Amino acid sequence: MKSITSPNEQSLSQRLIHKFHLSEQLNIIRAGVLGANDGIVSVAGIVLGVAGAQQSQAALFIAGISGMFAGALSMGGGEYISVSTQRDTQKTMAEFQKYHIQNDYDAERNDLTQHYINEGLTPSLASQVSDQLMENDPLNVTLKSKCNIELKHYFNPWHAAISSFCSFIMGSLLPLLSITFIPYPYKVPGTIGAVVLAMTFTGYASAVLGDSDRLKGILRNLLVGIGTMAVTYLIGGSLG
Incomplete structure (x- = not known):
């Protein structure tokens, strides 16, 4: 049976991997x-x-x-x-994207849908995925698709x-x-x-x-x- 390692027992390398x-x-x-x-x-x-x-x-x-x-x-x-x-x-890009979501939500949703269509999804499925993701976390998902930036993971x-x-x-x-x-x-x-x-x-x-x-x-x-x-x-x- 696989043992569970407590945080105190983790090696330095393991702690760094989780931290960064x-x-x-x-x-x-x-x-x-x-x-x-x-x-x-x-x-x-x-x-x-x-x-x-x-x-x-x-x-x-x-x-x-x-x-x-x-x-x-x-x-x-x-x-x-x-x-x-x-x-x-x-x-700056995060603030810029936040402003656009607040002022032109539909355009950002359409851009996200087009992104997933370009990735290979059908238009209907891309639209469903975009709707769901925009409901949960619009800023993070649009930043990731447009700029490959993740919130709270700045260098x-x-x-x-x-x-x-x-x-x-x-x-x-x-x-x-x-x-x-x-x-x-x-x-x-x-x-x-x-x-x-x-x-x-x-x-x-x-x-x-x-x-x-x-x-x-x-x-x-x-x-x-x-x-x-x-x-x-x-x-x-x-x-x-």
Whole structure:
């Protein structure tokens, strides 16, 4: 017989799944993967540029740690601003739709009926479905059909910002620790190798989340990462 798990016995992952709507979960994951990816590429580019300039171990570490926190704050702040704008737009669309329902109910009902006809229902069945749904919750159902917005499921900018900030820190630790602790003369090639492995993982994760071609996602990620490291290393070498 299947046992019933009490709320106190649920794991953290289970509680998070119940707390966040699917769209919110995907937005948090997207911000996390993007932050980790940027952390790897940005800090790898910085430390390899400094290494190319033949700077000291202390200079490498200071440049890396500065880039890590500057990038994390920039990513977190950017996500907060971006998602806040998206949230404000969702709320504005909800108010706009509420106004239209109050002032032109029949037109909204007809639009909903046409939506279900386009989805494949017969006109009579689409009309019945629209009547029933408009009776129960007209604002939510018309928002969902027109704008794919669900009431009370607006994106939270803090979730995306914190996810992006923390993942940027985690991603940037790899090139920072590699360039700091791998001894000469393996410092640069060792860091590049570590970054390539990390970029392979984040490229694969991005492709899985986007349900796209895995190999293409990995190759695209590696191209950006290797290109960034090559350019910054050459610039550092030419100026050092």
